[in-house]
Amino acid sequence: MIIDRKLSEALPKAAFDVRPLCELTATIGTPTYVKAALDFAKQITGASFISMFCQGDRDHPLLVGTACCLGQRRAEQAAKGYERYSANDKNAALLAGASGLGDFLTIQHAASIKDFTYRRDCYEQPGISARVSLIRRTQTFGLSVSLYSSAEDGAFSPQMHDPATAVLSLLLATTERHVAFSLKGNTWQGQDIQTRLAVSFPDLTKREREVAAMTIKGRTASEIAEILGLAETTIITHRKKAYKRMNVRSLRQLMATI
Incomplete structure (x- = not known):
């Protein structure tokens, strides 16, 4: 089964218990949010995996977070596979x-995927049977939240599609807040900075975003060049292009912008 459709009708209604909902919202903006989102979704849908992506640049989705209740290694394996084969995915x-x-x-059910390497790396090797996703595209950002059933449990039943959609609608809203709240202040990690840049400046290319993120962390052009294996002049060019897209002229202006 492979289904993709734009939602023109109202989303399925769902009444969530207050306590687990409060536990989830309390983690927004913290490192435990993604795991809490999976715990919340699992109670209702039985999902074993979760992933959240934003539109990182014009060609490449950026991972906001992923988790698996059967072992984090499986979630990270699936995310790495998706990064390689995202061009094959709707x-x-x-x-x-x-x-x-x-x-x-x-x-999307694993059994319906025709591309062998995509199916193997993103579904079969990490042990995923099926995925249900809700994607939101606005004029300024793209954000997706996906729930996955494990190979051990099999694909989501058709009766679970409406509850899963209702859960995803809630998680899409809380994830949007999480991205905004968690990346404020001066304690960003490298991936956090890239996520913030991706949401605030979606026209940046992947390389421009990488260079800008390292610049924010205090790296010089020569240090960035060594890390990325590029010429220093190339790094300077990427930095200039990034600044132009962000309408800033200096690191100080960039820090004030984000």
Whole structure:
């Protein structure tokens, strides 16, 4: 089964228990949010994995967070596979705005994926049976939240699609707040900075975002060149282009902007 459609009707209604909902919202902006989101979703849908992506640049989705209740290694394995094969996946195109603005629901079963290497690396090796995703594309950002059933449990049943969609709608809203709140202040990690840049400046290329993030962390052009294996002049060019896209002229202005 492979389904993707734009949601024009109202989302399925769901009444969530107050206590688990409060526990989830209390983690927004903290390192425990992604695991809390999975715990919340699992109670209702039985999902074993979760992932959250934003539109990191014009061609490449950026991982906000992922978790698996069967072992974090499996979640990270799936995320790395998706990074390699995102061009084969409809979610990446929806994040980039290929089908316009709005909310989109996609459902994908591993058995229905024709591309062997994509199916193997993103589903079979990490032990994923099926995925249900909600993607939101606005004029300023793209954000997706996906729930996955494990190979041990099998694909989500059709009766679970509406509850999963209702959960995803809630998680999409809380994830949007998480991205905004968690990246404030001066305690950013490298991935956090890139996520913040991706959300605030979606026109940056992947390389421009990497260079800008390292610049924010205090790296010089020569240090960035050594890390990325590029010429220092190339790094300076990427930095200039990034500054131009962000409409800033200096690191001080960049820090004030984000």
